[in-house]
Amino acid sequence: MNALGRKDPPIEIVGAGPAGLVAAITLAHHGYRVVVYEARSDVGARFHGDFQGIENWSTQEGVIDFLARMGIKINFPCHPYREAEFYDPDLRKVTVRCGAPLFYLVRRGSDPGTLDQGLKAQALEAGVEIVFNRRVEKLPDGGIIAIGPKVADAIAKGVLFETDLPDMAAAIADDRLAPKGYAYLLAHQGRATLATVLFRRFREERLYFNRTLEAFQKLYSLGMKSPREFGGYGNFSIRPTERRGEKRYVGEAAGFQDALFGFGMRYAMTSGYLAARSIIERMDYDALWK
Numbered sequence: 486m487n488a489l490g491r492k493d494p495p496i497e498i499v500g501a502g503p504a505g506l507v508a509a510i511t512l513a514h515h516g517y518r519v520v521v522y523e524a525r526s527d528v529g530a531r532f533h534g535d536f537q538g539i540e541n542w543s544t545q546e547g548v549i550d551f552l553a554r555m556g557i558k559i560n561f562p563c564h565p566y567r568e569a570e571f572y573d574p575d576l577r578k579v580t581v582r583c584g585a586p587l588f589y590l591v592r593r594g595s596d597p598g599t600l601d602q603g604l605k606a607q608a609l610e611a612g613v614e615i616v617f618n619r620r621v622e623k624l625p626d627g628g629i630i631a632i633g634p635k636v637a638d639a640i641a642k643g644v645l646f647e648t649d650l651p652d653m654a655a656a657i658a659d660d661r662l663a664p665k666g667y668a669y670l671l672a673h674q675g676r677a678t679l680a681t682v683l684f685r686r687f688r689e690e691r692l693y694f695n696r697t698l699e700a701f702q703k704l705y706s707l708g709m710k711s712p713r714e715f716g717g718y719g720n721f722s723i724r725p726t727e728r729r730g731e732k733r734y735v736g737e738a739a740g741f742q743d744a745l746f747g748f749g750m751r752y753a754m755t756s757g758y759l760a761a762r763s764i765i766e767r768m769d770y771d772a773l774w775k
C-alpha cells in the first residue's frame with residue numbers, strides 16, 4: 486500500500502481508448518494504483534467527432550445495464566436508436582424497428598461530449614493517472630496493452646457534416662459501394678456521419694467513398710454543410726491467447742471486434758473490464774474472454 490492507501494506497484498496500461506480506460510477505471514475502483522500511457526495529446530485523438538453506435542443486440546441484458554454493472558457511468562451524450570433503414574444493392578428498403586434500442590449513438594474524439602472524454606473524466610475521478618504524449622514501445626510486464634488496431638483488416642472512409650436531416654440511421658449493403666462491407670449514414674441533432682466500410686480493395690477507397698456519397702444523395706436530401714472528410718481502420722484477428730507472459734491484450738489490440746459490422750466499442754470496454762477482473766480476482770484472462 487502507498488500513502489494514499491492504494492496498492493503498489495501501479496498497474497501500467499498502454500493506450501487510453503475505451504478498452505484501456507475501462508480497465509483503468511475498474512482497477513482504480515478496486516483500490517489499485519493505475520497509470521495509463523497515451524501516445525497522443527488527449528483521449529479520442531484517433532477519431533474526428535464522428536458518430537458511432539454502441540450495439541445493444543448481442544446479449545439479453547441491455548448494454549446500459551451492462552455498463553452500469555461494470556461500474557461505468559453514462560456521463561456522455563448517449564442516444565437510443567430504435568429504428569434503422571437498410572438497403573440492398575437495388576436500394577430496396579427494409580425498415581427495422583425495435584422496442585429496445587438497436588444501438589446507442591455516441592460521438593468519438595477529443596471534444597467535450599464524446600465517449601472518450603466521458604471515460605477520461607471517470608478515470609481521473611477514480612484516481613487514475615494518465616500520462617499523455619507518451620508512446621510506449623517496450624510494453625510493461627504485468628500491464629495491459631490497449632493500443633488499438635495494429636493492422637487494417639477493414640478501413641472506413643467518410644465525411645462529417647452539418648445537416649437538416651432528422652435523427653436517423655441507414656445502411657446499404659452493396660459491394661459496389663463497400664466491398665464485403667457496408668455504407669452507413671447516421672444523423673443526430675443537425676450533425677451527420679456518412680462512410681463506407683471496406684473489407685477489400687483499400688486502394689480504391691476514394692472511388693467507393695464517392696459512390697457511397699452518390700447513393701445516399703439519391704436516397705436522402707443530405708443538405709451537406711461544412712463537410713470534413715475522415716478515415717479510420719479496424720483489426721479483427723483474434724489469437725488463441727491474449728496473454729503474453731504477464732501482459733494482457735484488450736480491445737482492438739487483441740483483435741476483439743464485431744466481425745460483421747465493426748461495432749468494436751462494446752468488445753473493447755468488455756475486454757478491458759475482464760482484463761482488470763483477471764488481475765483483481767487472480768483469474769485466467771483467456772478463460773474470462775473466451
Ligand SMILES: Cc1cc2nc3c(=O)[nH]c(=O)nc-3n(C[C@H](O)[C@H](O)[C@H](O)COP(=O)(O)OP(=O)(O)OC[C@H]3O[C@@H](n4cnc5c(N)ncnc54)[C@H](O)[C@@H]3O)c2cc1C
Pocket residue numbers: 499500501502503504505522523524525528529530531535536537538539540619620621622631632633634641716717718719735736737738742747748749750751753
Ligand atoms: C471510422 C470508424 C467507425 C467506427 N464505428 C463504430 C461503431 O459505430 N460502433 C462501434 O462499436 N465501434 C466502431 N468502431 C470501432 C471502435 O471505434 C473501436 O473498436 C474502439 O475504439 C476500440 O477501442 P480500443 O480501446 O481497443 O482502441 P482505440 O480506441 O484505438 O484506443 C487505443 C489508444 O491507444 C493509443 N496508443 C496506440 N499505440 C500506443 C502506444 N504505443 N503507446 C501509448 N498509446 C498508444 C492510441 O493513441 C489510442 O488512443 C469504428 C471505428 C472506426 C475507425
